[in-house]
Amino acid sequence: MNIELNRDSRQPMYLQLQSALRGMILTGALPPGCKLPASREMARLLGLSRNTVDEAYGCLADGGLTDVRPGRGTYVRGDIRAERQRAEEAIDWEARINETVREYVRYRTGIGAVRQGGRDVISFTSLAPDHQLFAVDAFRRCMNDVLVNEGGVLLNYGYVRGYEPLRRYLIGYLEAKGIDCGGNELLIVNGFRQGLELTVRALCRPGDTVACESPTYNGALGMFSACGVRCAGVPMDAEGVDPEVLERVLRDERPALLYLIPTYHNPTGVNMTMGRRREVLALAQRYAVPVLEDGFSEELRYDGTAYPSLKALDGGGCVIYAGSFSKVLFPGLRVGWLLAPKALAYYLYHLKYNDDIHTGLLHQAGLWAFCERGYLERHLRYCRKIYRERMAAMDDALRRHLTGLAKWTAGSGGFSFWLKFPTGTDARALAERAPEYGVAYAPGDSFFPGGGGRNYVRLGFSRLEPAQIETGVTRLSRLFGTATHSPKEMT
Template identity: 30%
Template sequence: MKIELNRNSRTSLVQQIYENLSDRIRSGILNEEECLPSIREMSKNLEVSFLTVVKAYDLLEQNNLVKRVQGKGTFVKSHSIKCEKSKNTGSPYKWQLSIQDYLPRTHFDTHYNSSDHSLQFSLAAIAPSLLPNRYLENEIHIMLEKNPLILSEYGPIQGDLDLRIAMKRILKKQKINVSQKDILVTNGTQQGIDLAARTFIGPGDVVIAEAPTYPAALDIFRSRGASILPVPIDKNGIRTDILIKLCETKNPKLIYTIPNFHNPTGIVLSNDRRKQLLTIAQEFQIIIIEDDPWSEIYYNEKPPNPIKSLDTKGNVIYLKGLSKTLIPGCRIGLLTADGTIFNRLVSSKMNADLGSPLLTQKALYPLFQSKRMEDHIKKLRTALKIRRDLVIKLLKKHMPEGVEWIEPKGGLNIWISIPEKWDTKQLLLECQKKNLSFLPGFVCFCGEPETNHLRLSFSYLNDNVLETGIIELCRILKEFLSVTPPENSRLIL
């Protein structure tokens, strides 16, 4: 176990050790009942005082993450969310524990992938029946008949030129005027976040993220050794009044934001806040990662143009997901940036994989060229709006008193909050007994999480199963809230 400590940080060493270990415990990297290193061993390895480790372990115990057994050591307590990873007791792989890793948290893998549950509300993906699978299948056959040698070709590092030209036209509709030379094809926006992080973030660098936010992004930033500072959001998006105070005192290097139909809350960053955010980034010379997974999935009015459309000084790295609304299996996204920032990101892409697969790029190109893509998106908006409206109707009818939610104007998710003294990690255990899953909200926070939220994705199930699942969730939740929560179910903040 490798813990990186920043001795120049304003965050105390006690807090750094605690946060690193608590992230590993909550995300399941450290298994249930696993013994932590002894205080003396941890003190020696980290070159900190014995008392510093004692205080960090005390915080873990106070927050109900570990238990101490007199004469035996400190052990990870049973997780609220069961992890599929095997126990190490009696395992032939026990020797692997001696190998250091650099994974402080992997919430995305542990809590996002719940494909074994028939009532799956955890996956922010679109039902396969709503995607143009047959059309793309035919296009792939046609392409391979015309050019069978494509399977033996490497594509350009930046991506297929024809596809980048088509992407340029898409960006132009959003008032982002760039050349195809300034576009990088990525394996989805997930790779775009990773490329930006591995290029510009190292141990001790400060990253600002919305609270809550996309958990896999937090995993990536933490894996780079970053100190992540959360900024709360309100109905208009990230609180720029709080953001500017942090920028004045913490010297952040990067701001990660999801302005359109924010994941997980569905909130849209107002146009005024977009301008304020960009002004702050320009004033303090900060990079913005603008993550745009599904701005085209709007149910009322189209969201404001991207922050990148206002960017005149090259502060914004813009990421656009394309495969989620078309064909997730192709994993296609785009990245655009300016100046040397873009050049360095291209170098990172080369180091990562030498370029995205050419086959999938060529397969998607005809769709970008035709009117069929625009027609597909329009039909998709209609279908998803029907599902969103159905879920909201069912929530209003069946949800118990005291439960609140944000009605999204686009995107795939609904953010639900239950009374604060209850914990959605415990609720998920009850739901899993009925083959129902959702994303517990605590994974969307860095540091000390809020544990009374959940993200419900309504886009993956068909209408009949969707209705059954929502009614069942409301029933379980009503029963859950009728029982007094255990005193130790809440974290000590």
């Protein structure tokens, strides 16, 4: 019996022995029915104490791999596979999953799923920034410096609210955008999603209603599903969410929260007009409904006017502002923030502690150093220029290849175009075939709270260079050209 034990390892000998024997049993080197050497004999063979061998044999029996027949010895069990299967089935996990969670996973693996396609596919599915544009070297120096200056402290537990210098920087950054942070508290969170999660958990009970634009960010729809809250979608026009329907929803459905993406809305790209911002905010105040403003793409402005955020217009009352640099700087760091009225922030703070104590500290410190040294500004100027070119390339390619097949509005910011195909086009079904055409996109139906919208498509362009955009749109035109000219595809 060829068993190698390492006396210098910190793993106890009996565990090493157990592990070696287990391997031999599972691979069949010790076949079913085979008798293991008596523990005294085994101990002699390996130069171990008998206790050690007994301990190892005990573990094997506990693990269901052997039978101990009193007075006769230890035998490899007859049907190890069945035995292991049985052990793995000791618990029927499926049956134990919380129904809300099961419902959410069904959503996410169904309509929430987006087919990405393989290596040669040109993918318009992503809204991630292009990391080829990242100022990695500048960031590396920032990380190095913060580790030199206060590494020990940054590697130990920190404050729930976040890294203080980053918090101060962000407050200044928000004030410069016209937001009055007085009466509010800023909390660093793990990107936008955790901010959304904390807000929904604090303000909603299962069964409550959340109002939102329709369509809206499909990840938010997943979050609402995971939290067991209903979703009342409010349609949009070119200026933003429809105020008449919004008022009806606020009045009749008394939502616990109104979730809005006023600037470069996902997926439509609409930048809510100033008048509409005022109107929407006045409605939220009148019906005393908290607003969660998703400012994820505010920095992605290439042309046109910057409107103030709802939070900047709010008298201090009802807007919770969720921000993130994840579309311009380093989403891999998972750093975002919430600015919330103090009375609410008190609860968000405790929920954040409960979730994970605080957001990773070193990431926050590195990001702070990067911003503080002016690299954020520099990077924004640089990448806005690139993304503006890509957006123009997109618009140009769409005009040349999809005119007549689809309608869209050229935006002035953000990372995506929102295309409407003729009613009857099934962009969801076509997305399944898209990789055959060498292209992938996000089918629009996943963005609608109430279902529908199968004739819509979201095209993200942030990670594609103009030549890829041209090729990708050509492929799309072939895919949709076939579809819209073939009556079988129409329903």
